[in-house]
Amino acid sequence: MHFEFSEEQLMIRQAARDFAQNELKPGVIERDEHQKFPAEQVKMLGELGFLGMMVSPQYGGSGMDAISYVLAMEELSKVDASASVVVSVNNSLVCYGLEKYGNEFQKQKYLVPLASGTQIGAFCLSEPEAGSDATSQRTTAVDMGDHYLLNGVKNWITNGSTASTYLVMAQTHPEQRSRGINALIVEKGMPGFEVGAKENKMGIRGSDTHSLMFTDVKVPKENRIGDDGFGFKFAMNTLEGGRIGIAAQALGIASGAYELALNYSKERKAFGKTIADLQATQFKLADMATEIEAARLLCLRAAWLKDQGQPYAQASSMAKLFASEVAMRTTIEAVQIHGGYGFVKEYHVERLMRDAKITQIYEGTSEIQRIVISREVLK
Numbered sequence: 214m215h216f217e218f219s220e221e222q223l224m225i226r227q228a229a230r231d232f233a234q235n236e237l238k239p240g241v242i243e244r245d246e247h248q249k250f251p252a253e254q255v256k257m258l259g260e261l262g263f264l265g266m267m268v269s270p271q272y273g274g275s276g277m278d279a280i281s282y283v284l285a286m287e288e289l290s291k292v293d294a295s296a297s298v299v300v301s302v303n304n305s306l307v308c309y310g311l312e313k314y315g316n317e318f319q320k321q322k323y324l325v326p327l328a329s330g331t332q333i334g335a336f337c338l339s340e341p342e343a344g345s346d347a348t349s350q351r352t353t354a355v356d357m358g359d360h361y362l363l364n365g366v367k368n369w370i371t372n373g374s375t376a377s378t379y380l381v382m383a384q385t386h387p388e389q390r391s392r393g394i395n396a397l398i399v400e401k402g403m404p405g406f407e408v409g410a411k412e413n414k415m416g417i418r419g420s421d422t423h424s425l426m427f428t429d430v431k432v433p434k435e436n437r438i439g440d441d442g443f444g445f446k447f448a449m450n451t452l453e454g455g456r457i458g459i460a461a462q463a464l465g466i467a468s469g470a471y472e473l474a475l476n477y478s479k480e481r482k483a484f485g486k487t488i489a490d491l492q493a494t495q496f497k498l499a500d501m502a503t504e505i506e507a508a509r510l511l512c513l514r515a516a517w518l519k520d521q522g523q524p525y526a527q528a529s530s531m532a533k534l535f536a537s538e539v540a541m542r543t544t545i546e547a548v549q550i551h552g553g554y555g556f557v558k559e560y561h562v563e564r565l566m567r568d569a570k571i572t573q574i575y576e577g578t579s580e581i582q583r584i585v586i587s588r589e590v591l592k
Contacts, residue, residue: 218284225281229288232261237293242558244295244419248411250375251296251419258296259330263289264303268312272320273329279454279516283461287509290465291472294568295419297465299333301458302371307334310380310396310451314439323378323398335376336455337367337399337425338448347382347448348391352427354383361385361397361437363405363430369575373423374408377401381427382444394444398436405430416567453526454519455576460512460532463540463572467508470540470547470565471501477551477560494550501543508536527589534582537572544569 218226236254244251258264266282268274282304289297311324326332343349352365363383370379379399386393399406409424438447475498478489488494511532518525544566548555555562573579 218280222278222281222284225277226284226288228261229263229285232258232263233289233292237289237296241293241419242561242564244293245564246418246558248413248418250421251293251299252375254293254296255299255333255375256330258300259333262330263300264330264333265308265328266300266304268304268308268324268328272312273325273327274308274312279457279519280513283457283464283512283516286458286461287465287468287512290462291469293419294462294466294565294571295417297462298371298417298420301455301462302336303327303333305455305458306336306451307378307380309454310336310438310447311398313451314396314443314447318435319398319438327378332377333372333375334378334380335370335372336451337370337379337381338452339369340366341368348394348445350382350384350394352381352383353387354385354395354397354432356385357431359434361395361432361434363397363399363427363432365427367425367427369412370423370425371575372421373425374411375421379425380438381432382448386442389442391445392442394448395441396438396444396447397432398438399427399430399432403430403432414571416564416569416571418567452576453529456529456533456582457512457515457519457525459572459576460508460515460529460536463533463536463569464505464508464512466565466569466572467501467505467536467540467543470544470562470569471498471505473560473562473565474498474501474547474550477554481552488550497546497550501546504539505543508532508539511535527586530577530582530585530589533572533576534579534586537569537579540569540572541566 262275265274266277270276308328327334354361354363381397381399385395405428407426412422478494481488515525515528515532518528547562548566551562554560
């Protein structure tokens with residue numbers, strides 16, 4: 214096995230690292246404090262090609278591989294997970310779903326501006342009573358001949374108010390349950406489509422998270438992705454790739470917290486020596502470094518399988534499960550190493566700890582990942 218990155222992959226990682234340090238880090242604490250969406254930074258990410266990384270240049274994308282995507286997500290997430298989740302959703306869920314399953318009309322109309330970074334998208338699956346149980350969609354899309362009449366509510370939608378294009382899962386044939394769900398492309402501004410108040414979250418506070426309300430929204434039939442009833446498969450297949458992005462985000466949060474803790478341990482003195490000279494600190498750093506490296510390899514393996522066109526559902530769930538739990542453990546230890554300073558905002562680690570928690574929840578909770586993994590290993 215080869216563990217070396219190509220020159221192009223290394224350049225992408227360095228570009229993401231430079232952007233994170235030079236553009237995301239200044240103001241990240243203020244954005245977190247005031248729940249401010251990083252609009253200027255997201256625009257720049259689009260201009261640099263980070264919002265359509267894996268999309269073919271034919272449709273305005275950068276034509277990169279999934280490994281490059283993981284490398285970029287890690288570097289961005291070290292500094293600002295609120296910005297990196299925009300990159301994740303736009304790449305892994307919206308652009309991937311449209312390129313993989315959309316028709317040519319949909320790709321030209323919607324994918325091109327999304328992949329080129331002039332617009333951003335949102336993936337709308339979760340509902341008040343349909344989070345982990347995605348088959349229980351209460352949002353309905355009634356077939357009216359040349360259009361669907363969309364009614365319902367979606368919860369926890371990333372890019373909720375800033376997106377231009379929304380991929381919405383809705384139930385058309387309730388008697389068929391999961392086989393009766395459709396995936397519809399909804400545009401901002403369609404009559405009857407409203408965005409609710411922004412969620413006041415513990416972490417990723419700069420991320421634009423809203424509920425969405427649909428009241429008799431007329432969605433043209435040409436905006437349905439795939440055949441009638443394909444929506445649930447579309448959502449599940451798309452989420453497999455989405456988990457690679459969230460795993461990489463969790464990896465980045467953990468890696469960022471570890472680097473801060475490592476540097477701080479070499480500066481902070483106690484009992485006449487730096488705390489890095491204390492074995493208790495050394496053991497913490499050793500465990501953190503080992504777990505982060507293991508999480509990184511799981512993320513890269515899932516990305517490599519995706520690039521090779523091989524099944525990666527189990528690998529992406531393993532990466533997401535492990536990396537998210539490593540992010541939580543690592544950020545807690547990073548706060549502990551900082552002591553009282555870890556509890557204040559200017560040292561960043563308390564924010565990373567708050568950001569880490571969501572990686573165990575979205576794109577399927579840790580429990581859901583264990584279900585996916587056990588289903589695969591028991592086949």
